[in-house]
Amino acid sequence: MTKRTLIAALAVSAVLSIPALAQRTAPPAPAPVDAKVAALRDAALKDDVAYDIVEGLTTEVGARLAGTEGEARARVWAVAKLKALGFKNVRAEPYRMPVWVRGEERAEIVAPFPQKLALTALGNSGATPAEGLTAEVVVFPTYGDLVAAPAGSLTGKIAYVGNTMAPTQDGSSYGAAGAARFVGPALAASKGAAAIVIRSIGTDTNRLPHAGNTNFPAGTTAIPAAALSAPDATLIEAMAKRGKPIRMKLLLTPRHIGEQESGNVIAEVPGSDPKAGIVLIGGHLDSWDLATGAIDDASGVAITAAAAKRILDSGKRPRRTIRVVWWGSEEVGGFGGRDYAAKHGSERHVVAAESDFGADRVWRFETTLPDSAKPVADRLASALAPLGIVRGTAQAGDGADIAPIVALGVAGVDLNQSGLRYFDTHHTADDTLDRVDPEQLRQNVAAWTAMLAIVANAPEEIGPVQRAQKP
The missing domain is CATH 3.40.630.10 (Zn peptidases)
Structure with missing residues (x-):
């Protein structure tokens, strides 16, 4: 519509009576309710x-x-x-x-700043050795950063993946944040990781971690995989900003029965x-x-x-x-x-x-x-x-x-x-x-x-x- 046509249309509409205008724009009558x-x-x-x-x-x-x-x-x-x-x-x-059950689950940062962590194993997680696993943590602020990691770059290490989830009325943020849990562990395993911990897929700020299933495709060996409470995830990210290597001791003993x-x-x-x-x-x-x-x-x-x-x-x-x-x-x-x-x-x-x-x-x-x-x-x-x-x-x-x-x-x-x-x-x-x-x-x-x-x-x-x- 040209500017001249628009002005003409507005002029015509101005002389329309209010009842007529209302009749033109009123929505259809709702269906009657029985x-x-x-x-x-x-x-x-x-x-x-x-x-x-x-x-x-x-x-x-x-x-x-x-x-x-x-x-x-x-x-x-x-x-x-x-x-x-x-x-x-x-x-x-x-x-x-097939049934998976959890066992013991403990974690702590042993260096550079010793701290105990609150976490829970993800469904289908693999197990650490009985004495636990101690390894360097590689921090990925987002799932996309994990995707970009070179093949083999995580060999022998524990991957950490952050993913902040905002509350939404329709729950759509779950799909966006959830990739870190749904497929993140399998991806980390394919890049050589010995284990993975993720920021819980949730919108709370307490120290209660969120469980949930993950899946390892056929041919991929399940690695230990856990969700950290939101404050503990934030703690790891704060430590990473100090620029010193982070080492974690992780104990997970789930099993398939x-x-x-x-x-x-x-x-x-x-x-x-x-x-x-x-x-x-x-x-x-x-x-x-x-x-x-x-x-x-x-x-x-x-x-x-x-x-x-x-x-x-x-x-x-x-x-x-x-x-x-x-x-x-x-x-x-x-x-x-x-x-x-x-x-x-x-x-x-x-x-x-x-x-x-x-x-x-x-x-x-x-x-x-x-x-x-x-x-x-x-x-x-x-x-x-x-x-x-x-x-x-x-x-x-x-x-x-x-x-x-x-x-x-x-x-x-x-x-x-x-x-x-x-x-x-x-x-x-x-x-x-x-x-x-x-x-x-x-x-x-x-x-x-x-x-x-x-x-x-x-x-x-x-x-x-x-x-x-x-x-």
Whole structure:
């Protein structure tokens, strides 16, 4: 548009009446909210089932590392709990998986300034000799600096990788900072490192290190790998600025104990129309072993089950079956999601949704639906707006446990929680019940209840979707 054309357009717009201008720019009218959906949503704001599940699982079971006795007790507890809540077809589906367990973990700087450090082994870490490993530390301020290190330059040394992670509402900083943990140890091993320590992938400033999995590709020997608490990482970086060689003594004694049993726990709210398909929801039952896994992911299994119970107790069967799955062994590689897809992928799933981002308020929802079901998203927008939830535009179907089902073309709905506090506690010894805000938990249940009431009863056909490939 030329400058002259722009001035003319502005002159014309100035003489338009205000009502006419408002008519031109007003957004489309929101879809009406079904009164029954609104009533179910609002009643859920007083829910106590979700908190009861989180409190019970963290108190009566506690830590639930995949493939261990703690996770086995959790499955027994979960079956009993879901039956007591009135769900149908409740059962555990076992499978076997390789299991890693931690042992002793200690570290200290022995020169030039002796200091003890707080750290924890990363999942799949290799072990040091029984007497420990003492070696020079090579400091890489960022993961990119490690990438740039020449081949063989770390032989016999301990690599340190820094990576400061900022809190974000959508949790996007996790992917950016997480490379140091996800692939950093394997990269350091390929360059000859005897061990690696990284700044914890988290947003806190306390001395509680963050656990989490790492992976060593076939043909790469696992080296000792650990996460340092944020203050201890800062300490090492401050020492490096003094220009003197740093030597660390590291003791890690984790081990692989072979294949053990894990499993998924499944429960249902049966639908009235078997041909309408399954709405798949849930979270993961396992946790890391440092704490009781309240936000990761006792809250997720609680939120989804409490919402499904609201539909179960509504007095009317939903059109579609709602299947609640508490997946096993998510933290250590998503074995539960893959096993579920292998056993149930041939069944007709129409929507999949997962809660695995803590217990803070849902602030956004996103959908990936076929064209035939686009009105479902409009009704969701109207029903969720009173809870302060906005509509996003990204592709939905996020979550490690639903990923194998979503990959088969199943539609997705994401209810995104705020991540501003999540990575303060994620994978640490601080992941305990007191981190769960009951009011925010109830808002989650209300959002999930509204979503299920709409999706499980939608008259539209919800068929397969074509998904854009992620880069």
